[in-house]
Amino acid sequence: MARRKKKDLVKIIGIIIFVVGIVSYLKANTDLFNKGPEGDCYVDFIDCGQGDSSLIVSNGVTTLIDASTREDGEKVVDHLEERGIKKIDHFLLTHPHEDHIGGAIAVLESFDVENIYMKRPTEGTEPTTSVYLNLLKKIKEQGKTVHAVEVNDSFECGAVTFNVLGPVEDYEDLNDQSVILRGQIGEISFLFTGDQESSAEKDLVAYYGDTLESTVLKVGHHGSSGSSSKAFLQAVAPEIGIISCGEDNSYGHPHDEALKRLEKQQVEIYRTDTQGTITVTTDGKTIQCTEGK
Numbered sequence: 001m002a003r004r005k006k007k008d009l010v011k012i013i014g015i016i017i018f019v020v021g022i023v024s025y026l027k028a029n030t031d032l033f034n035k036g037p038e039g040d041c042y043v044d045f046i047d048c049g050q051g052d053s054s055l056i057v058s059n060g061v062t063t064l065i066d067a068s069t070r071e072d073g074e075k076v077v078d079h080l081e082e083r084g085i086k087k088i089d090h091f092l093l094t095h096p097h098e099d100h101i102g103g104a105i106a107v108l109e110s111f112d113v114e115n116i117y118m119k120r121p122t123e124g125t126e127p128t129t130s131v132y133l134n135l136l137k138k139i140k141e142q143g144k145t146v147h148a149v150e151v152n153d154s155f156e157c158g159a160v161t162f163n164v165l166g167p168v169e170d171y172e173d174l175n176d177q178s179v180i181l182r183g184q185i186g187e188i189s190f191l192f193t194g195d196q197e198s199s200a201e202k203d204l205v206a207y208y209g210d211t212l213e214s215t216v217l218k219v220g221h222h223g224s225s226g227s228s229s230k231a232f233l234q235a236v237a238p239e240i241g242i243i244s245c246g247e248d249n250s251y252g253h254p255h256d257e258a259l260k261r262l263e264k265q266q267v268e269i270y271r272t273d274t275q276g277t278i279t280v281t282t283d284g285k286t287i288q289c290t291e292g293k
C-alpha cells in the first residue's frame with residue numbers, strides 16, 4: 001500500500017512538472033507574440049492644455065512632436081520625466097504658433113535634444129513673435145541647428161519610420177504651413193497634421209489620394225471646424241481620431257461640425273480635454289488605446 005502511495009505521489013509530481021512546463025512554454029511564446037515582430041511602440045497624446053504635444057517612443061528611441069504653450073510647457077516636461085525620458089532623439093515643431101512651440105525652450109533646457117526639425121517659413125511669412133525669436137535664440141545658444149524639413153524627408157524612430165508628407169504647396173497662412181508627418185510601424189500608421197486647415201487638406205488629398213490612409217489620426221487644429229473636411233477624412237479613413245485641446249477652451253474646440261464629420265466617418269474619438277493623456281500602444285499589428293495616463 002505504502003509503495004503504491006509513493007508511486008501515485010511520483011505520478012502527481014510528474015504531472016505537475018509537465019503542466020508547469022507547458023504553461024511556461026505557452027506564456028513565453030505568447031509574450032513573444034504580443035511583442036510582435038516590430039518591437040514595441042507607444043504614442044502619448046499629452047494632456048497639456050490648449051496646445052499640442054505628442055511623444056512617440058519605440059525600441060528606446062524618442063520623438064517629440066510640438067511642445068504646447070509657454071504656460072503648459074512644464075506639463076510636457078513633467079510627462080516626459082514621468083516616462084523616464086532622458087534624451088529626445090527627434091524633436092519636430094509643426095509650425096511656429098505659440099500653442100505648439102511655446103514650451104519648446106523648457107524642453108530644450110530639460111533634455112538632451114539630438115535633432116530639431118522645423119519647416120522653413122514661406123518667404124515673407126517669417127514670424128516676428130517673441131516666442132519664435134526666443135526659440136531660435138535658445139537653439140543658437142545651445143550650439144544646435146534646425147533641420148529644415150521638406151516633403152519626402154524621413155527619419156527612423158526605433159521601429160517607426162516617419163515620412164514628411166507636407167505641406168505640398170507654399171502657403172501664407174502659418175496653420176497651413178504645418179508639417180504633415182506620417183509614422184509607420186508594421187501595418188499601423190499615425191498621421192500628424194498640426195493645424196492645417198481644409199484648403200491645405202484638399203491639396204494633400206489631391207497629391208496623395210487614398211495613400212493618406214492611416215490607422216490613427218491626430219485630428220487637425222484641435223478639432224476646429226475649419227479642418228477635418230469630409231474628403232480628407234474619407235482619404236485618411238482613420239480608425240481612431242485623437243483631439244488635443246484644453247478643457248473649456250475659449251475657442252470652443254472641438255467644434256460640433258468637426259465632431260459630426262468624424263462620427264459620420266465612424267472614427268473612434270478620444271479627447272485630451274475630457275480623458276487626459278491618451279496613449280496608443282502598438283506592436284505593428286494591433287493597437288490599444290488607454291486614457292488618463
Ligand SMILES: [Zn+2]
Pocket residue numbers: 051052097099100195221222
Ligand atoms: Zn494649434
